[in-house]
Amino acid sequence: MPGIASYGGYIPRLRLSRHAIVAANSWANPALKAHAKGERAMGNWDEDAVTMAVEAARDCLGERPREGFAALVLASTTAPFDDRQNAGIVVQALRLAGAINTMDVSASQRAGTSGLIAALDAAAARGPVLFVAAEKRRAPAGGVPELQMGDGAASLILEPGDGIARLVGSRSSSVDFVDHYRGHGSEFDYGWEERWIRDEGYLKIVPPVLAALLAETGTAPGAVAHFCLPCTLPRVAQTIAKQLGIAESAVRDTLAAGCGDTGAAHAVVMLVHALEQAKSGDRILVAGFGQGCDALLFEVTGNLARKPRGITGSLAAGRSETNYARYLAFNDLVKIEKGLRAEVDKQTPLSTLYRKRDMLLALVGGRCERCGTVQFPKSKICVNPNCGARHSQIDQPFAEFAGRVMSYTADNLTYTPDPPAHYGMVQFAEGGRMMADFTDVDVGGVDVGMAMRMVFRIKEFDTQRNFPRYFWKAAPTPGHSAAAKES
Amino acid sequence: MASGIRDKVAILGMGCSKFGERWDCEADDLMVEAYEEALEDAGVETSRIEAAWLATAIEEQHVGKSGVPLAVALRLPYIPVTRVENYCASGSEAFRGATYAVASGACDIALALGCEKLKDTGYGGLPQRSRGALNSMYWANFSAPGSFAQLAAAYRAKHGLDRADLKAGMAHISVKSHDNGSRNPKAHLRNKITAEAVLAAPLIAEPLGLFDCCGVSDGAACAIVTTPEIARSMGKHDIVTVKALQLAVSNGTEAQHNSWDGSYFATTRIAAKRAYHEAGITRPRDELSLIEVHDCFSVTELVTMEDLAISPEGGAVKDVLDGFYDADGAIPCQIDGGLKCFGHPIGASGLRMIYEIYLQMQGRAGARQRQTAPIRGLVHNLGGFPHQNVCSIAIIGRQGA
Numbered sequence: 001m002p003g004i005a006s007y008g009g010y011i012p013r014l015r016l017s018r019h020a021i022v023a024a025n026s027w028a029n030p031a032l033k034a035h036a037k038g039e040r041a042m043g044n045w046d047e048d049a050v051t052m053a054v055e056a057a058r059d060c061l062g063e064r065p066r067e068g069f070a071a072l073v074l075a076s077t078t079a080p081f082d083d084r085q086n087a088g089i090v091v092q093a094l095r096l097a098g099a100i101n102t103m104d105v106s107a108s109q110r111a112g113t114s115g116l117i118a119a120l121d122a123a124a125a126r127g128p129v130l131f132v133a134a135e136k137r138r139a140p141a142g143g144v145p146e147l148q149m150g151d152g153a154a155s156l157i158l159e160p161g162d163g164i165a166r167l168v169g170s171r172s173s174s175v176d177f178v179d180h181y182r183g184h185g186s187e188f189d190y191g192w193e194e195r196w197i198r199d200e201g202y203l204k205i206v207p208p209v210l211a212a213l214l215a216e217t218g219t220a221p222g223a224v225a226h227f228c229l230p231c232t233l234p235r236v237a238q239t240i241a242k243q244l245g246i247a248e249s250a251v252r253d254t255l256a257a258g259c260g261d262t263g264a265a266h267a268v269v270m271l272v273h274a275l276e277q278a279k280s281g282d283r284i285l286v287a288g289f290g291q292g293c294d295a296l297l298f299e300v301t302g303n304l305a306r307k308p309r310g311i312t313g314s315l316a317a318g319r320s321e322t323n324y325a326r327y328l329a330f331n332d333l334v335k336i337e338k339g340l341r342a343e344v345d346k347q348t349p350l351s352t353l354y355r356k357r358d359m360l361l362a363l364v365g366g367r368c369e370r371c372g373t374v375q376f377p378k379s380k381i382c383v384n385p386n387c388g389a390r391h392s393q394i395d396q397p398f399a400e401f402a403g404r405v406m407s408y409t410a411d412n413l414t415y416t417p418d419p420p421a422h423y424g425m426v427q428f429a430e431g432g433r434m435m436a437d438f439t440d441v442d443v444g445g446v447d448v449g450m451a452m453r454m455v456f457r458i459k460e461f462d463t464q465r466n467f468p469r470y471f472w473k474a475a476p477t478p479g480h481s482a483a484a485k486e487s
Numbered sequence: 488m489a490s491g492i493r494d495k496v497a498i499l500g501m502g503c504s505k506f507g508e509r510w511d512c513e514a515d516d517l518m519v520e521a522y523e524e525a526l527e528d529a530g531v532e533t534s535r536i537e538a539a540w541l542a543t544a545i546e547e548q549h550v551g552k553s554g555v556p557l558a559v560a561l562r563l564p565y566i567p568v569t570r571v572e573n574y575c576a577s578g579s580e581a582f583r584g585a586t587y588a589v590a591s592g593a594c595d596i597a598l599a600l601g602c603e604k605l606k607d608t609g610y611g612g613l614p615q616r617s618r619g620a621l622n623s624m625y626w627a628n629f630s631a632p633g634s635f636a637q638l639a640a641a642y643r644a645k646h647g648l649d650r651a652d653l654k655a656g657m658a659h660i661s662v663k664s665h666d667n668g669s670r671n672p673k674a675h676l677r678n679k680i681t682a683e684a685v686l687a688a689p690l691i692a693e694p695l696g697l698f699d700c701c702g703v704s705d706g707a708a709c710a711i712v713t714t715p716e717i718a719r720s721m722g723k724h725d726i727v728t729v730k731a732l733q734l735a736v737s738n739g740t741e742a743q744h745n746s747w748d749g750s751y752f753a754t755t756r757i758a759a760k761r762a763y764h765e766a767g768i769t770r771p772r773d774e775l776s777l778i779e780v781h782d783c784f785s786v787t788e789l790v791t792m793e794d795l796a797i798s799p800e801g802g803a804v805k806d807v808l809d810g811f812y813d814a815d816g817a818i819p820c821q822i823d824g825g826l827k828c829f830g831h832p833i834g835a836s837g838l839r840m841i842y843e844i845y846l847q848m849q850g851r852a853g854a855r856q857r858q859t860a861p862i863r864g865l866v867h868n869l870g871g872f873p874h875q876n877v878c879s880i881a882i883i884g885r886q887g888a
Contacts, residue, residue: 383738
């Protein structure tokens with residue numbers, strides 16, 4: 001049986017206050033007031049399922065070499081492309097070796113758990129698999145789903161052997177129960193009555209799958225230490241646990257208060273959150289619901305030597321957002337006056353993108369084999385004025401370099417979906433520098449000397465051709481104070 | 488061994504259109520306006536001009552490519568006409584072409600004309616445009632003010648200045664240029680302002696406020712050059728010659744190599760050194776009578792005072808606040824209002840600066856004439872961004888100086 005060798009998580013930094021959402025919308029729907037508590041994770045304008053997948057995967061990978069993966073599986077129902085493999089973008093951004101099987105899993109809230117089962121099978125058969133689930137969710141303004149949803153991603157490395165949590169077993173069922181659907185080309189979900197979803201859906205479809213899995217693995221329900229069932233309806237997981245004999249204390253927090261439901265990613269988000277808190281010997285039962293049910297049972301066999309940011313770290317690093325209008329703008333839920341400067345054509349020459357894919361998607365620069373100078377971008381002639389060697393450069397990835405702000409500005413003139421545009425020269429400790437866009441910063445929160453890390457984001461969105469142009473930006477390094485000076 | 492350009496080329500005539508929001512004009516109207524003044528000043532006919540250079544930087548916004556727009560506008564008689572572009576230093580590039588043509592002996596009389604018609608974009612500031620296919624895919628989303636604003640952050644960090652002191656120096660620069668511009672009938676902005684107004688203005692790109700940024704204007708400027716001998720033979724006296732003409736272009740070191748600290752212009756320092764050598768200047772603070780620099784933003788002018796080796800490193804704020812660069816100071820800087828107030832029609836700007844120095848040398852600058860008769864003036868014309876730019880430096884002076 002395969003196991004989980006590592007985990008990572010990513011919840012975007014902004015947490016939209018539900019009170020702010022309700023304050024803006026309860027005039028039309030007073031019933032929303034019942035949902036005015038807590039915050040939901042809100043992706044920045046430059047984040048999507050692919051960029052969040054990359055962040056979660058980086059957290060999961062740590063310093064592990066990027067070679068040797070047999071497959072990368074990406075689960076999402078909100079990935080940016082219908083036809084251009086989203087998993088392939090993640091592989092390119094992470095610089096995983098090219099001889100790798102890649103797959104997008106989609107079209108159900110169960111994509112996260114179904115993808116995880118497939119990824120575990122692949123790991124058992126073929127070696128290490130990087131699994132990522134990510135969602136940037138969309139809902140119409142002013143409805144309950146907007147309040148319940150959240151954006152986020154989680155990632156696992158699956159390998160033959162026990163790892164830190166071995167797979168005890170898994171089981172699935174397929175039932176064409178349409179609690180909601182999103183047809184081809186539709187912007188939003190269309191859903192049915194909650195009471196029916198609870199009584200005929202969750203409570204009838206989930207328990208038999210879990211019961212069968214527990215039975216066939218010889219697991220006493222009382223031995224389940226962590227029960228992960230994403231569900232936005234109240235007390236469904238507790239009811240199912242009671243029905244099966246699982247202790248109510250084992251029912252995991254759905255993270256509704258500080259994150260919201262991250263859709264197909266949420267079962268994996270909850271699993272990673274459980275792994276962060278579990279101790280050796282704990283059994284973790286994970287269920288995913290959506291046109292049937294998936295169930296996976298893990299037994300924790302150890303802890304990670306390092307401590308990833310994970311879900312716990314991400315949740316702790318949030319910044320409250322009380323400006324609902326900003327959320328509407330970031331998610332293209334309202335027509336915004338962008339100004340004439342936004343009209344510049346943003347067509348991406350696909351041949352250039354392909355030729356420069358390592359540079360643009362993986363932030364690979366150059367290192368001179370003659371003088372050791374590191375530079376971005378890579379070039380035929382070394383930039384070091386005292387070297388000038390020709391054809392001397394090998395690939396030098398910059399993505400994991402630690403940087404500091406050398407100069408910066410906050411620009412109110414140039415078009416950006418989130419003005420003012422922050423950018424500046426970032427200088428890397430390992431050498432090299434680049435004039436980079438900044439993201440995840442606040443006005444007044446940037447200064448010379450501030451520690452930065454590079455993150456994969458949407459640089460610009462070509463609205464004419466519906467094409468996100470990805471590149472890397474600099475974001476404050478977590479744990480470093482905004483005003484940290486160069487030491 | 489190359490001997491440089493010193494005193495090999497004389498300015499025969501110059502012209503400059505009124506700069507500003509010329510809603511009534513096409514680019515060719517502006518070209519003719521500058522050209523007619525230059526022709527009359529030079530005292531020649533179009534038939535005497537043997538070669539011409541046209542500078543435009545944002546040609547897609549008005550005339551389009553090639554030398555044809557200039558040849559058509561001026562009805563040049565099938566002579567060589569070349570269009571040049573080198574960011575905001577394009578005007579100096581046209582001047583360099585014409586000057587070198589005369590200095591080489593390839594022609595007796597040559598023309599340089601720079602023109603930009605920028606006010607047909609529908610918005611204020613420079614037009615937002617493509618920066619090249621690959622550049623657009625990885626360059627930060629920087630604007631002109633945003634890239635130059637970073638000088639302030641790096642300068643402040645390097646010299647341990649607090650924000651308010653740096654802003655005070657920058658504000659004085661803008662107040663001074665508005666004072667000067669108020670005396671210039673061709674200037675785009677002729678209103679006087681106060682330091683309080685500068686500091687209270689809305690931020691464009693931190694820490695640059697509205698008054699820290701130059702105007703974006705329509706306009707054209709023109710030079711007709713020849714040899715000093717021909718100028719004299721045409722009855723000219725008080726001949727003004729080119730003493731130095733230097734250009735330094737970034738090669739990626741500032742943008743990619745950690746040897747530049749972001750607080751100064753590497754190109755300006757190199758071009759200035761070469762220009763002083765070419766002109767035989769050893770003590771620029773004592774030997775220059777006045778200067779026209781590329782004050783696209785107040786902070787650019789500030790750091791340029793040090794890059795030109797006139798103010799000591801870290802000493803520009805003090806010199807500026809002491810009035811050293813005011814119109815009645817030791818070395819007036821932007822006595823015509825500069826880019827800030829005369830205006831900045833990109834392709835014309837380098838030639839406009841030379842125009843001002845030329846007028847000042849001849850005592851023809853009217854209400855803004857420097858009181859002590861100037862001997863040598865310096866023109867600093869920069870294009871691009873602090874981390875990647877082209878810098879042209881021209882030194883213009885009385886023949887024999």
